[in-house]
Amino acid sequence: MSTDRPAPTVPQSDLTVIDLPEVRRRDFPADFLWGSATASYQIEGACDEDGRGESIWDRFCATPGRIRDGSSGAVACDHYHRWPADLDLARTLGTNAYRFSIAWPRIFAQGRGGKPNAKGLDFYSRLVDGALERGLQPWATLYHWDLPQALQEQGGWATRSTVSAYLEYTDAVTRHLGDRVKHWITQNEPWCTSFLGHHEGNHAPGVRNYATAMQVCHHLLLSHGLAVPEIRRNVPQGRVGITLSLHPPTAASDSAADAAAVSRHDGSRNRWFLDPLNGRGYPADVLALLGPAAPRVLPGDLEAIAAATDFLGINYYFPEMVADAPDAGPIATRVVERPGVERTAFGWEVSPDGMVTLLDRVWRDYRPAEIYLTENGSTYDDVVRPDGSILDLQRRSYLARHLRAAQQAIARGVPLKGYFAWSLLDNFEWAEGYLRRFGLTYVDFDTQKRTLKASGEWYRDFLRA
Numbered sequence: 223m224s225t226d227r228p229a230p231t232v233p234q235s236d237l238t239v240i241d242l243p244e245v246r247r248r249d250f251p252a253d254f255l256w257g258s259a260t261a262s263y264q265i266e267g268a269c270d271e272d273g274r275g276e277s278i279w280d281r282f283c284a285t286p287g288r289i290r291d292g293s294s295g296a297v298a299c300d301h302y303h304r305w306p307a308d309l310d311l312a313r314t315l316g317t318n319a320y321r322f323s324i325a326w327p328r329i330f331a332q333g334r335g336g337k338p339n340a341k342g343l344d345f346y347s348r349l350v351d352g353a354l355e356r357g358l359q360p361w362a363t364l365y366h367w368d369l370p371q372a373l374q375e376q377g378g379w380a381t382r383s384t385v386s387a388y389l390e391y392t393d394a395v396t397r398h399l400g401d402r403v404k405h406w407i408t409q410n411e412p413w414c415t416s417f418l419g420h421h422e423g424n425h426a427p428g429v430r431n432y433a434t435a436m437q438v439c440h441h442l443l444l445s446h447g448l449a450v451p452e453i454r455r456n457v458p459q460g461r462v463g464i465t466l467s468l469h470p471p472t473a474a475s476d477s478a479a480d481a482a483a484v485s486r487h488d489g490s491r492n493r494w495f496l497d498p499l500n501g502r503g504y505p506a507d508v509l510a511l512l513g514p515a516a517p518r519v520l521p522g523d524l525e526a527i528a529a530a531t532d533f534l535g536i537n538y539y540f541p542e543m544v545a546d547a548p549d550a551g552p553i554a555t556r557v558v559e560r561p562g563v564e565r566t567a568f569g570w571e572v573s574p575d576g577m578v579t580l581l582d583r584v585w586r587d588y589r590p591a592e593i594y595l596t597e598n599g600s601t602y603d604d605v606v607r608p609d610g611s612i613l614d615l616q617r618r619s620y621l622a623r624h625l626r627a628a629q630q631a632i633a634r635g636v637p638l639k640g641y642f643a644w645s646l647l648d649n650f651e652w653a654e655g656y657l658r659r660f661g662l663t664y665v666d667f668d669t670q671k672r673t674l675k676a677s678g679e680w681y682r683d684f685l686r687a
């Protein structure tokens with residue numbers, strides 16, 4: 223199995239692409255949704271305020287050696303206090319939607335039980351009102367990785383009782399906000415929670431066990447499926463979906479072994495999620511490879527996971543080139559570097575074409591009613607110039623080229639209905655701490671000053687035109 227976030231030692235390519243293709247807003251459907259995205263732990267800070275409980279990320283960050291720069295999300299962008307100004311920024315960009323996530327430990331400090339924390343609910347209530355006042359359609363993600371630590375101590379996502387705790391939390395939040403928030407994302411990137419958090423161990427809670435990761439993955443999908451009818455009950459006219467991180471795979475060579483590896487990799491990375499969500503159960507070829515590492519599935523689980531949804535959220539960052547690797551775990555594949563290609567500062571390959579291929583394939587094979595790109599973006603080593611501006615030409619080019627790719631996908635018939643740029647703000651990038659900036663807005667973490675980068679200005683001008 224590959225790593226979603228290749229080691230920081232991956233060499234950057236010398237290829238610096240800054241060209242700006244011609245892409246115009248008016249070439250997109252008039253009702254296309256334009257947004258930016260964030261996540262609670264990455265921006266909020268205020269970790270001890272207003273009754274928020276500890277999350278697995280607080281604990282993970284406090285463990286020496288886990289975060290590359292030794293930092294944490296304790297302050298992050300201080301968004302908990304600065305949210306009105308941040309929503310103003312989103313409005314300045316000219317976006318009409320805003321994707322954010324809710325911190326479960328703000329609602330139930332211990333994960334479950336008793337009354338939900340009114341102060342936590344109030345914060346999101348004010349945020350949602352603030353978004354609506356600024357003409358931003360709120361898109362709420364229920365789980366973007368900050369599990370209450372108290373639940374982790376009872377086994378976390380590896381135990382089935384966390385699914386019922388999630389449903390309790392989801393019920394409280396959707397009851398409270400459902401009169402105003404109509405778009406709900408149940409889970410963000412279950413692959414990352416499962417495999418980065420429980421197999422590779424470089425994300426919280428830092429577990430390293432393949433079978434555990436598979437069981438976690440099943441519980442995440444189950445939590446999604448069981449939440450769908452609950453959200454529908456609580457939110458009149460609500461629209462529900464899940465967000466997956468998907469990667470178009472290609473073969474490292476022409477060999478039959480690598481071609482077979484691509485199929486296995488696609489099975490564990492993409493089909494493992496898309497198949498059960500679409501009523502096809504877990505892919506038989508992958509199940510056979512997993513053997514004893516296969517998750518325990520109870521009667522009725524697969525029916526629950528296949529609950530009909532209104533949209534599919536896709537986070538697209540990069541394609542994966544795959545090679546046969548007989549010694550590499552049950553799937554026996556390895557993601558290898560394509561030589562000489564353009565990469566971001568993270569080492570992630572830049573491939574707008576890969577996005578078209580991916581969207582086309584998902585549409586062809588699964589026919590979701592609607593697709594939203596719920597994240598897409600890039601990180602580069604931004605430099606603040608003497609006049610305070612940030613001329614991030616590579617990020618600007620990345621954005622423009624991916625919007626053109628989005629347009630190409632639509633032209634091919636993909637029901638792509640919206641695009642959320644990752645991210646509104648530079649923020650706490652998980653295991654990388656503050657070393658990776660993904661924002662359209664530069665954040666000076668010493669002063670909390672925000673400055674729109676050239677990429678943000680370009681997005682604004684694109685949206686205004």
Ligand code: FCB
Nearest residue numbers: 261410411467644651660
């Ligand atoms: C995605 C995560 C998001 C952010 C981007 C760069 O996998 O959903 O929180 O870290 O990567």
